[in-house]
Amino acid sequence: MNTNVETFKYDNRIVRAFGIVTVLWGIVGMLVGMLAAVQLFFPDANLNLQFITFGRIRPLHTNAVIFAFVGNGMFMGIYYSLQRLCKARMFSDFLSWFNFWGWQLIIVSAAITLPLGFTTSKEYAELEWPVDIAIAVVWVAFSVNLFGTIAKRREKHMYVAIWFYIATAITIAVLHIVNSMEMPWSWMKSYSMYAGVQDALVQWWYGHNAVAFFLTTPYLGLMYYFLPKAANRPVFSYRLSIIHFWALVFLYIWAGPHHLLYSALPDWAQSLGMVFSLMLIAPSWGGMLNGLLTLRGAWDKVRQDPVLKFMVVAVTAYGMATLEGPLLSIKTVNSLSHYTDWTIAHVHVGALGWNGFLTFSMLYYLWPRLYRTNLWSTKMANYHFWIGLLGMMFYAIPIYVAGVTEGLMWKQFTKDGFLQYPNFLETIVQVVPMFKLRAVGGTLYLVGTFLMAYNLYRTAKAGQFEPDTEAQAAALAKAPVGHGKPSWHRLLEGKPLFFTVLTTVSILVGGLIEIVPMFLIQQNVPTIASVKPYTPLEVLGRDIYIREGCLGCHSQMIRPFRSETERYGEYSKAGEFVYDHPFLWGSERKGPDLAREGGKYPDAWHYNHMDDPRSTSPGSIMPRYSWLLTQKLDTTSLPARLNALRKVGVPYPAGFENGPAQNDLQAQAEKVAADLKQGSVTAEPDREIIALIAYLQRLGTDIKSAPATTAAK
Amino acid sequence: MLYNIAHSLLRDVENVNAFGLFSLIVFFAFFVGVLFWAFQLKKNYLNHMSDLPLDGGEICKSSTDKIQSEEL
Numbered sequence: 001m002n003t004n005v006e007t008f009k010y011d012n013r014i015v016r017a018f019g020i021v022t023v024l025w026g027i028v029g030m031l032v033g034m035l036a037a038v039q040l041f042f043p044d045a046n047l048n049l050q051f052i053t054f055g056r057i058r059p060l061h062t063n064a065v066i067f068a069f070v071g072n073g074m075f076m077g078i079y080y081s082l083q084r085l086c087k088a089r090m091f092s093d094f095l096s097w098f099n100f101w102g103w104q105l106i107i108v109s110a111a112i113t114l115p116l117g118f119t120t121s122k123e124y125a126e127l128e129w130p131v132d133i134a135i136a137v138v139w140v141a142f143s144v145n146l147f148g149t150i151a152k153r154r155e156k157h158m159y160v161a162i163w164f165y166i167a168t169a170i171t172i173a174v175l176h177i178v179n180s181m182e183m184p185w186s187w188m189k190s191y192s193m194y195a196g197v198q199d200a201l202v203q204w205w206y207g208h209n210a211v212a213f214f215l216t217t218p219y220l221g222l223m224y225y226f227l228p229k230a231a232n233r234p235v236f237s238y239r240l241s242i243i244h245f246w247a248l249v250f251l252y253i254w255a256g257p258h259h260l261l262y263s264a265l266p267d268w269a270q271s272l273g274m275v276f277s278l279m280l281i282a283p284s285w286g287g288m289l290n291g292l293l294t295l296r297g298a299w300d301k302v303r304q305d306p307v308l309k310f311m312v313v314a315v316t317a318y319g320m321a322t323l324e325g326p327l328l329s330i331k332t333v334n335s336l337s338h339y340t341d342w343t344i345a346h347v348h349v350g351a352l353g354w355n356g357f358l359t360f361s362m363l364y365y366l367w368p369r370l371y372r373t374n375l376w377s378t379k380m381a382n383y384h385f386w387i388g389l390l391g392m393m394f395y396a397i398p399i400y401v402a403g404v405t406e407g408l409m410w411k412q413f414t415k416d417g418f419l420q421y422p423n424f425l426e427t428i429v430q431v432v433p434m435f436k437l438r439a440v441g442g443t444l445y446l447v448g449t450f451l452m453a454y455n456l457y458r459t460a461k462a463g464q465f466e467p468d469t470e471a472q473a474a475a476l477a478k479a480p481v482g483h484g485k486p487s488w489h490r491l492l493e494g495k496p497l498f499f500t501v502l503t504t505v506s507i508l509v510g511g512l513i514e515i516v517p518m519f520l521i522q523q524n525v526p527t528i529a530s531v532k533p534y535t536p537l538e539v540l541g542r543d544i545y546i547r548e549g550c551l552g553c554h555s556q557m558i559r560p561f562r563s564e565t566e567r568y569g570e571y572s573k574a575g576e577f578v579y580d581h582p583f584l585w586g587s588e589r590k591g592p593d594l595a596r597e598g599g600k601y602p603d604a605w606h607y608n609h610m611d612d613p614r615s616t617s618p619g620s621i622m623p624r625y626s627w628l629l630t631q632k633l634d635t636t637s638l639p640a641r642l643n644a645l646r647k648v649g650v651p652y653p654a655g656f657e658n659g660p661a662q663n664d665l666q667a668q669a670e671k672v673a674a675d676l677k678q679g680s681v682t683a684e685p686d687r688e689i690i691a692l693i694a695y696l697q698r699l700g701t702d703i704k705s706a707p708a709t710t711a712a713k
Numbered sequence: 714m715l716y717n718i719a720h721s722l723l724r725d726v727e728n729v730n731a732f733g734l735f736s737l738i739v740f741f742a743f744f745v746g747v748l749f750w751a752f753q754l755k756k757n758y759l760n761h762m763s764d765l766p767l768d769g770g771e772i773c774k775s776s777t778d779k780i781q782s783e784e785l
Contacts, residue, residue, distance in 0.1 A: 010771070084769035159765040225766050234763035239751045246747040250740065272736055279740070471770040506743075513736055 009468035018076035029064030051115040055549025073359035081225040087473035091148025102138035117547035164221030179206035185644035196577025205256035212252040236293035247283035253510035258329035264574035277329030284322030291315040306381035310361035317353020342403025371463030388448035394441025402434035424592040528575035541695025553590035569596035596700035604679020
């Protein structure tokens with residue numbers, strides 16, 4: 001027996017700091033969400049300012065909620081629990097604060113750059129390359145601190161929560177690096193290294209697993225720590241938690257392609273994504289039941305304690321979302337749900353229920369302990385619980401209704417075989433009342449969060465903050481302390497490095513099998529001879545399309561259904577996107593698909609539509625883009641853009657960017673301006689709208705033209 | 714070199730659906746391994762692990778700790 005008892009201190013300052021910013025950024029993220037939600041039924045809520053228009057603040061909302069609210073909540077919980085599970089102070093106070101301030105700086109840079117239109121357009125990875133580098137640096141600091149603390153622990157065994165933290169640290173690093181491979185063309189802009197189908201696969205491998213390893217695994221680790229703590233009883237089955245961990249970590253990484261069902265992605269990859277998504281139900285529900293059953297015999301406490309109330313709803317929401325996710329991955333279900341608001345409802349059950357409520361429960365648990373007092377008002381916390389729950393319902397139910405309505409209306413044919421609702425606008429106007437109800441739900445949820453902020457503030461005022469908590473534990477013995485004959489797993493989790501390697505292998509297997517063939521097999525992306533690179537003017541137009549976040553509402557991927565080909569035209573082929581750096585398929589339709597937009601309307605229609613969408617489409621919820629009519633087109637950066645595109649594989653001839661490109665651009669711009677004149681619109685050829693119109697008129701037209709003599713490589 | 718080998722192996726694989734089957738087999742083997750692992754763990758070890766979060770090693774200093782632990 002080791003009698004070498006050591007006294008040491010847990011760092012509470014860092015936990016408190018992360019807690020405070022969790023609340024602050026949570027409120028900011030939700031407010032931005034409200035602003036976006038209101039614009040969906042009242043487009044003028046953008047005050048005709050480009051910086052707060054839906055397309056730009058939608059990524060701001062998602063980034064704020066995921067990386068600022070949940071991210072800081074995750075750090076708060078990890079910094080508290082890791083120290084106590086390892087019976088050691090964090091490895092380095094400097095790294096803790098580097099992690100804190102670095103992360104806040106990244107959030108602030110996101111809050112500035114996204115409204116300014118600096119975006120890669122890849123969902124949840126919108127931040128541009130300098131910020132990507134900063135994220136990598138801060139993440140490394142966090143990881144070193146995590147592994148350093150594990151290395152100096154005084155507890156021989158690593159509790160299951162720590163496994164989840166390790167999986168998070170490693171997988172997020174891998175995902176972030178692979179998906180952020182981009183070619184910069186200015187200090188804040190870049191093009192994705194990947195194109196079209198490959199870009200889509202890498203992006204959704206990332207996007208799906210960002211949900212898995214940023215919103216799920218760390219929070220599961222926190223659940224396995226804070227739920228037993230709050231209930232004051234051990235986890236229901238530690239054995240089940242082991243199975244939960246390994247099955248989840250191994251399976252999750254395969255499921256990314258379920259975001260691309262019925263797209264131009266090869267069928268085998270789609271099927272792989274679907275099957276593995278379905279299998280995910282098992283470990284997810286194992287984890288949910290493990291959490292809920294931990295409360296066996298303690299349900300009377302749930303009635304009293306707001307912390308447990310929030311936890312029960314969080315774990316239940318986890319179960320609901322992880323059942324719904326696999327169901328949405330079934331191709332037939334997905335054919336109805338994809339591009340509709342159903343997906344939005346699904347992610348909000350996860351975000352508001354699972355992440356939001358678990359974060360609230362941790363804050364209510366931690367604040368009285370950090371300030372050595374009782375919660376200022378349990379009653380107010382209970383109000384928060386009910387208002388938040390009501391807000392969640394008011395959010396989710398109308399949006400589910402909206403989603404199913406959209407899906408059904410898009411697919412509805414008359415008995416004569418024509419589309420029942422050929423005008424896309426009809427289907428959106430139909431669900432606008434649901435958008436209004438959703439905003440009510442969001443408001444309620446936000447009101448609850450304000451109540452919590454006030455309650456925590458009063459708790460802090462009433463108590464006295466304890467910057468360090470003194471603790472005692474025996475130093476770790478060199479030889480394993482006996483619990484009988486050591487088993488494989490005990491040996492494994494006694495060796496963090498080996499454990500980490502095995503976790504890494506588990507996530508890489510799925511990733512590699514999914515992605516490598518896509519890059520190796522030529523027939524996955526059959527080239528189409530008539531598909532050509534974009535012209536210089538179209539490149540600029542495409543960049544404006546990206547800047548304005550058009551893909552937040554408009555997909556560019558027509559699925560092979562009659563309801564889609566009737567509405568939009570020929571379904572999309574993989575070979576049409578070989579020059580798309582990045583791909584712009586989108587994941588949501590608040591407006592019609594634009595993959596075959598080229599040639600559908602005259603240039604003047606686009607001009608007027610951008611100036612005031614309701615002048616051409618009464619009832620439209622699209623914002624006005626009047627600034628595009630006045631802002632001058634930036635042609636000075638054209639050589640840098642074309643050069644970067646050539647470097648990532650677009651076959652522009654050598655020297656094209658130096659002179660011919662500018663001439664080409666001028667000629668096409670003047671042609672667009674002349675076309676506009678024919679439509680009684682006078683526009684200068686050097687305005688942004690000209691480039692955007694050129695790009696929109698190009699979309700999907702390549703395969704309509706006669707086969708070219710040279711094959712596009 | 715590895716790239717070339719993988720490339721030549723995969724280029725001619727018309728029926729890449731084998732990937733799906735291969736993936737399932739890999740997962741099945743992995744899952745069975747984990748089950749085997751989990752079920753041979755000893756009871757006293759599992760109990761020790763389950764109790765880990767409940768003992769954070771904190772030194773109870775004031776009466777508020779007592780109030781909290783009684784209330785929650």
